[in-house]
Amino acid sequence: LKKSTVDEESFEKIEEILIEGDVGVKPSLELVEKLRKTAREQRITDSEQLKQVLKEEILKILETGDNKLKNVARTPLVILVVGVNGVGKTTTIGKLAYYFKQQGKQVLLAAGDTFRAAAIEQLEIWGNRVGCQVIKQKEGSDPAAVAFDAVKAAIARKIDVLIIDTAGRLHTKTNLMEELRKVKRVVERELPGAPDEVLLVLDATTGQNAFSQVEYFNKALDLTGLVLTKLDGTAKGGVIIGIKSSYQIPIKFIGVGEKMDDLRPFDPQEFVEALFAS
Amino acid sequence: MVFENLSNKFQEVFKKLKGKGKLTEEDVNLALREVRIALLEADVNFQVVKDFIAKVKEKAVGHEVLESLTPGQQVIKIVHEELINLMGKTNAKLNDAGSPPTIIMLVGLQGAGKTTTAAKLAHFLKKQGKKPLLVAADIYRPAAIKQLQVLGDAIDVPVFTMGEQSPVDIAKASINFAKSNLKNYVIIDTAGRLHINEELMDELKKIKEEVSPHEILLVVDAMTGQDAVNVAKSFNEELGLTGVILTKLDGDTKGGAALSVKAVTGCPIKFAGMGEKIENLEPFYPDRMASRILGM
Ligand SMILES: Nc1nc2c(ncn2[C@@H]2O[C@H](COP(=O)(O)OP(=O)(O)OP(=O)(O)O)[C@@H](O)[C@H]2O)c(=O)[nH]1
Ligand SMILES: Nc1nc2c(ncn2[C@@H]2O[C@H](COP(=O)(O)OP(=O)(O)OP(=O)(O)O)[C@@H](O)[C@H]2O)c(=O)[nH]1
Ligand SMILES: [K+]
Ligand SMILES: [Mg+2]
Ligand SMILES: [Mg+2]
Numbered sequence: 001l002k003k004s005t006v007d008e009e010s011f012e013k014i015e016e017i018l019i020e021g022d023v024g025v026k027p028s029l030e031l032v033e034k035l036r037k038t039a040r041e042q043r044i045t046d047s048e049q050l051k052q053v054l055k056e057e058i059l060k061i062l063e064t065g066d067n068k069l070k071n072v073a074r075t076p077l078v079i080l081v082v083g084v085n086g087v088g089k090t091t092t093i094g095k096l097a098y099y100f101k102q103q104g105k106q107v108l109l110a111a112g113d114t115f116r117a118a119a120i121e122q123l124e125i126w127g128n129r130v131g132c133q134v135i136k137q138k139e140g141s142d143p144a145a146v147a148f149d150a151v152k153a154a155i156a157r158k159i160d161v162l163i164i165d166t167a168g169r170l171h172t173k174t175n176l177m178e179e180l181r182k183v184k185r186v187v188e189r190e191l192p193g194a195p196d197e198v199l200l201v202l203d204a205t206t207g208q209n210a211f212s213q214v215e216y217f218n219k220a221l222d223l224t225g226l227v228l229t230k231l232d233g234t235a236k237g238g239v240i241i242g243i244k245s246s247y248q249i250p251i252k253f254i255g256v257g258e259k260m261d262d263l264r265p266f267d268p269q270e271f272v273e274a275l276f277a278s
Numbered sequence: 279m280v281f282e283n284l285s286n287k288f289q290e291v292f293k294k295l296k297g298k299g300k301l302t303e304e305d306v307n308l309a310l311r312e313v314r315i316a317l318l319e320a321d322v323n324f325q326v327v328k329d330f331i332a333k334v335k336e337k338a339v340g341h342e343v344l345e346s347l348t349p350g351q352q353v354i355k356i357v358h359e360e361l362i363n364l365m366g367k368t369n370a371k372l373n374d375a376g377s378p379p380t381i382i383m384l385v386g387l388q389g390a391g392k393t394t395t396a397a398k399l400a401h402f403l404k405k406q407g408k409k410p411l412l413v414a415a416d417i418y419r420p421a422a423i424k425q426l427q428v429l430g431d432a433i434d435v436p437v438f439t440m441g442e443q444s445p446v447d448i449a450k451a452s453i454n455f456a457k458s459n460l461k462n463y464v465i466i467d468t469a470g471r472l473h474i475n476e477e478l479m480d481e482l483k484k485i486k487e488e489v490s491p492h493e494i495l496l497v498v499d500a501m502t503g504q505d506a507v508n509v510a511k512s513f514n515e516e517l518g519l520t521g522v523i524l525t526k527l528d529g530d531t532k533g534g535a536a537l538s539v540k541a542v543t544g545c546p547i548k549f550a551g552m553g554e555k556i557e558n559l560e561p562f563y564p565d566r567m568a569s570r571i572l573g574m
Contacts, residue, residue: 016324019318019324019504020323020324020504021504022321022503022504022505024318024319025315025318025319026319084501084526084529085389085391085526085554086388086389086390086391086499086526087389088388088389115554116425116554117424117425117426117428117429117432118421118422118424118425118427118428119421121420121421121424121425122419122420122421122425124421125420125421126420168554170526170528170529170530171529171530172528172529172530203389203499203501205387205499205502205503205505205506205509206499206501206502206503207321207501207502207503207504207531207534207535208319208320208321208503208532209321209501209529209530209531209532210501212529212530212531230387230388230389232472233387233472233473233474233505233509234472234473234474234505234508234509235503235504235505235508236504236505239503258388258418258419
């Protein structure tokens with residue numbers, strides 16, 4: 001086994017891995033600076049060991065906080081799912097519904113995307129697949145009204161988990177963000193303490209814009225967790241490292257495909273290994 | 279003024295050098311370091327940035343810059359020009375078939391915006407008096423066919439569907455339908471797929487063989503990060519792309535993926551998606567994109 005020694009090139013190579021994994025320039029440079037210091041202090045000479053130290057540094061960031069879904073005493077548990085266009089919200093909801101069904105829970109879905117063409121039909125197909133009901137109104141109706149109906153129905157039907165879909169929207173569109181706040185307010189009013197989870201779905205292929213997405217959605221809605229989708233491709237999703245250290249919002253699930261069982265709990269160890277795998 | 283941020287950073291860099299007389303290669307390096315960071319922060323691919331910086335440096339170490347009274351401005355000018363060169367100077371138009379119909383196929387990753395863009399393109403062509411046909415060849419995504427039908431209805435453009443039969447058969451049949459119904463543009467919406475999914479990439483190749491499209495356009499989400507090069511490279515190698523459409527530019531993304539995709543495929547970016555509505559499609563302008571990527 002050939003050991004490679006640590007030199008300037010080792011640090012440059014690591015910087016490259018981080019930046020190519022979408023970690024971002026600033027976070028990458030910071031991590032590498034810290035690594036240089038550690039390497040000096042601990043007299044690290046083997047470049048594999050150098051990587052190991054960095055992996056642990058990143059793990060520390062990703063492992064803080066609770067990556068599990070909230071456990072609440074009352075039912076229904078209410079989950080509001082938000083995010084920019086096309087990241088995988090509706091699909092994630094289908095997968096989440098399946099996840100809860102597997103645990104023997106009664107699930108209800110709310111078709112809160114009343115804007116996008118055939119968004120309601122898409123959610124209904126997921127409802128059929130998984131075997132749960134969908135509360136809907138017609139296209140173009142007020143999403144807050146759908147949420148209102150859904151909370152009422154979930155309580156009346158003694159549902160365990162209610163998951164509310166919302167239309168994709170860019171975080172910079174103030175009126176659309178206000179619409180989401182209204183959805184949240186209506187849910188809060190009908191069921192104090194709810195929504196228990198406000199999950200922002202991030203697409204792993206997204207670059208540095210994910211920061212801005214988290215910033216705006218968090219400001220508007222107080223996010224409780226992130227879901228990172230499309231990790232079955234070649235994108236690494238490294239941007240969540242900087243996001244996690246800036247916002248402390250836990251990553252609760254990852255999406256690894258388009259099927260209903262393609263949802264996994266977030267495993268920091270696996271994530272970090274994948275970031276460094278070529 | 280465009281390039282304001284970068285100009286400010288440059289001023290700081292060059293202020294330190296004031297009174298030093300001529301600039302050295304070292305000084306140019308210092309300035310280009312700022313450019314490198316700006317590009318990486320805009321999500322331009324690491325390797326693409328590397329090549330770009332090397333090219334700019336070559337030009338910038340020429341005498342004009344080193345001896346110029348405003349060397350900062352000179353470097354910025356070179357950066358700007360090189361960016362535009364890289365993205366393809368002028369706005370590129372759609373290819374046109376010698377004999378109709380012109381066949382356009384939209385491909386790309388999941389959720390990039392293909393179906394929406396298909397309808398936008400149809401609307402764009404219809405406004406020019408063309409007779410487009412939309413083709414629903416995504417049989418996988420839940421309600422994908424319905425989605426295209428709703429959009430087609432909204433703009434009064436017919437949508438060719440054959441349920442969940444093979445997308446290759448659907449595409450083939452749609453061309454005959456277009457010919458007998460005097461449609462001069464056929465826009466084929468395909469399912470989102472990963473570039474590493476061989477089976478689904480094969481399906482696209484078969485469609486290509488069957489219908490010989492005049493345009494195979496890769497639809498790319500403008501928020502895409504470093505992975506844009508892998509995606510574009512694979513799709514291009516498998517299919518031979520003719521162009522790119524960048525979507526979701528209505529947000530605050532810098533859109534460095536534009537540069538990455540152009541650099542690895544050589545294909546022109548033909549349109550920009552500027553919103554969810556059907557009329558939100560614009561021709562792509564490389565100069566505007568250059569300013570945007572640099573955060574101006
Ligand atoms: N490969 C892969 N594809 C996914 C994953 N999650 C979702 N998708 C696909 O991404 C596309 C968009 O998913 P949707 O669930 O419709 O996304 P959305 O956020 O609800 O989209 P809008 O409602 O239009 O904003 C679909 O083709 C999904 O099948 C994933 O984890 N991996
Ligand atoms: N803001 C904005 N949203 C867009 C734009 N283009 C598409 N979208 C939205 O992005 C989401 C995904 O668009 P689709 O057209 O369904 O994407 P797709 O590539 O067909 O998705 P799949 O078929 O699942 O692979 C939808 O919510 C669209 O409304 C754009 O230019 N700006
Ligand atoms: K996307
Ligand atoms: Mg959706
Ligand atoms: Mg589609």
